[in-house]
Amino acid sequence: xxxxxxxxxxxxxxxxxxxxxxxxxxxxxxxxxxxxxxxxxxxxxxxxxxxxxxxxxxxxxxxxxxxxxxxxxxxxxxxxxxxxxxxxxxxxxxxxxxxxxxxxxxxxxxxxxxxxxxxxxxxxxxxxxxxxxxxxxxxxxxxxxxxxxxxxxxxxxxxxxxxxxxxxxxxxxxxxxxxxxxxxxxxxxxxxxxxxxxxxxxxxxxxxxxxxxxxxxxxxxxxxxxxxxxxxxxxxxxxxxxxxxxxxxxxxxxxxxxxxxxxxxxxxxxxxxxxxxxxxxxxxxxxxxxxxxxxxxxxxxxxxxxxxxxxxxxxxxxxxxxxxxxxxxxxxxxxxxxxxxxxxxxxxxxxxxxxxxxxxxxxxxxxxxxxxxxxxxxxxxxxxxxxxxxxxxxxxxxxxxxxxxxxxxxxxxxxxxxxxxxxxxxxxxxxxxxxxxxxxxxxxxxxxxxxxxxxxxxxxxxxxxxxxxxxxxxxxxxxx
RNA sequence: GCUCCCUUCGUCUAGAGGCCCAGGACAUAGCCCUCUCAAGGCUGUAACACGGGUUCGAAUCCCGUAGGGAGCGCCA
Numbered sequence: 001x002x003x004x005x006x007x008x009x010x011x012x013x014x015x016x017x018x019x020x021x022x023x024x025x026x027x028x029x030x031x032x033x034x035x036x037x038x039x040x041x042x043x044x045x046x047x048x049x050x051x052x053x054x055x056x057x058x059x060x061x062x063x064x065x066x067x068x069x070x071x072x073x074x075x076x077x078x079x080x081x082x083x084x085x086x087x088x089x090x091x092x093x094x095x096x097x098x099x100x101x102x103x104x105x106x107x108x109x110x111x112x113x114x115x116x117x118x119x120x121x122x123x124x125x126x127x128x129x130x131x132x133x134x135x136x137x138x139x140x141x142x143x144x145x146x147x148x149x150x151x152x153x154x155x156x157x158x159x160x161x162x163x164x165x166x167x168x169x170x171x172x173x174x175x176x177x178x179x180x181x182x183x184x185x186x187x188x189x190x191x192x193x194x195x196x197x198x199x200x201x202x203x204x205x206x207x208x209x210x211x212x213x214x215x216x217x218x219x220x221x222x223x224x225x226x227x228x229x230x231x232x233x234x235x236x237x238x239x240x241x242x243x244x245x246x247x248x249x250x251x252x253x254x255x256x257x258x259x260x261x262x263x264x265x266x267x268x269x270x271x272x273x274x275x276x277x278x279x280x281x282x283x284x285x286x287x288x289x290x291x292x293x294x295x296x297x298x299x300x301x302x303x304x305x306x307x308x309x310x311x312x313x314x315x316x317x318x319x320x321x322x323x324x325x326x327x328x329x330x331x332x333x334x335x336x337x338x339x340x341x342x343x344x345x346x347x348x349x350x351x352x353x354x355x356x357x358x359x360x361x362x363x364x365x366x367x368x369x370x371x372x373x374x375x376x377x378x379x380x381x382x383x384x385x386x387x388x389x390x391x392x393x394x395x396x397x398x399x400x401x402x403x404x405x406x407x408x409x410x411x412x413x414x415x416x417x418x419x420x421x422x423x424x425x426x427x428x429x430x431x432x433x434x435x436x437x438x439x440x441x442x443x444x445x446x447x448x449x450x451x452x453x454x455x456x457x458x459x460x461x462x463x464x465x466x467x468x469x470x471x472x473x474x475x476x477x478x479x480x
Numbered sequence: 481g482c483u484c485c486c487u488u489c490g491u492c493u494a495g496a497g498g499c500c501c502a503g504g505a506c507a508u509a510g511c512c513c514u515c516u517c518a519a520g521g522c523u524g525u526a527a528c529a530c531g532g533g534u535u536c537g538a539a540u541c542c543c544g545u546a547g548g549g550a551g552c553g554c555c556a
Contacts (some may be wrong), residue, residue: 022556214549288506299546312491314506442516453515
């Protein structure tokens, strides 16, 4: 992970766009984070720039390996490949320490000997007075070290003037420096804090466009002040709105705030998830379905909306099916195989799997659902749904099955056309509609009253299995 | 409480002063197609948060109000 010559020190083209996704592994990567990552990735791709992945793990207490794994695997599954990284902040502590030392020496930062208890007391008073809780500046103008107190380091924020954030999605936002207090950049144990690390990292890595959740908009002026103090160039900011749960409330575990990998398990296609997420807060005319290439070609961070949007599972489902129906069957085969394996079915017959995909994709919203609906193709014996049997195998049902069996057994070829012709001819002889013949066969062969067209179903199933199941259904019927 | 942000159909959105008694999509209702279920096609219900301005004219500009969100941490 550690490299001798970090790329940002060798490649330094100020003209190219550099974006980054900097998740913190304190919680699972969910759709909210993924969308921010997507916007950064898309923008870099669109501008022919670079996309960096950086893991913000400065909070060693709350960071977990599991969360890091989900970030890495999730990004890989989605195909949001980084041009650099992953970098880890915990491996850059020396660098942060050096910058802090430099700022201390320059008077841009200072030691603060106030204890947590003292500060909490001050905050309590301020809140009681209905004031904004803030650091009172006790140590700002120098203070003798206090025995037994390990000091923190605070950034000396300008007291006067204002900072204007020229945000790509919000426009200009002005903050008064008087509203900003001196934030802690190093804890008493010496470890640097988030707001400081991002600043150093984005600076070192040459990030030109900071695209992140709008919960960071309030942090931006302080970060800009630090960048200014360091003599660094300011990046362009774009604060994208957050995603709400389907109920309009904050994204919760109940819906949405689950690991992205959950969507893989549920049978969603990466392109469909990405397509869904890009349309949350962004649009390109009336277009709903986008391929990756189309997204890259049409995307611009400037077109992103300012308002938060609610996650809608139904539309994701619809889009997933749209992508399933537009994909080349062969590209879906690995997905189908994986889902079949989950339910204990192993099949490596490429032609059969492609045939099933073609037959099933317009009646399944996810690859998981497709696998579930296709079990009868592989099972040794089918369990016949009693309700379906009662409806279609009673009365003359069994007699119909016998006649179908005779026709199919003597059929010259085993194609959808041949099967279709035989069943239709039989229906005509019986003076009934195709349904009168197809439904009993469907129930006998699939166990249910629902399946792809009967000719397609039988063709895929094969003559041997078809006849065996017709026999089994007739035998079961006579026994009852 | 203070600071900042946000507000078009149930949901995602188009709309950058007249093209809008507001368009598309999901969902929903009905119809068509049809061997089942789907997919597909057609039709319908449904929105500019509210109040003032500016203007010949406002969803679009300005000011308020209300509601929602974020930040105010030795969390990120």
